[in-house]
Amino acid sequence: AQSVAQPEDQVNVAEGNPLTVKCTYSVSGNPYLFWYVQYPNRGLQFLLKYITGDNLVKGSYGFEAEFNKSQTSFHLKKPSALVSDSALYFCAVRGYFNTDKLIFGTGTRLQVFP
């Protein structure tokens, strides 16, 4: 069965510091991995995806994510956090052999303090 875990309900970071939001997954075959961000009273916005190739994926708003096959992880990173990055972040996975549905994690709330 496909699953994705976001072990931290909340991540707090000071503005200007690097941030990491963690995600691990379980899927049969090669995974397709996605990160989304949700601001208050809005839908989810697509940030980036990993399909194949380079393990470091760059996305919108300066975010990047590192795919690690041996650790089955896909952590979201940003070198220098902004207060405006404060939002809810969702990791999602779709397996190569089961592409009907995108499985979302439970979300991690990122709080960036000035």
Place this chain on the structure above:
Amino acid sequence: EADIYQTPRYLVIGTGKKITLECSQTMGHDKMYWYQQDPGMELHLIHYSYGVNSTEKGDLSSESTVSRIRTEHFPLTLESARPSHTSQYLCASSEFSLGADNQPQHFGDGTRLSIL
């Protein structure tokens, strides 16, 4: 910004009323989805569609129904609203992909539904 629109954005209505939540996309996407999300919580897939005249139930059992008569339109209907239906409903769409589906989903801003 993705071109997917949901109306109404907010709805407060009494128990027993029939409700239709509208979702339209202008991207020509074949696949469309409905998710239920309590505020700040995880998403639960309740319905999806591969294209016109295709509808499937998602992982979370829902008393709602959907229809897909036109590619761009994927309305969700509750025949008789109850307080347990209070939640946020998010609509999404994605491009058709030959073979394995690696396309991201694009989301509307949601309808926040409150049943009194």
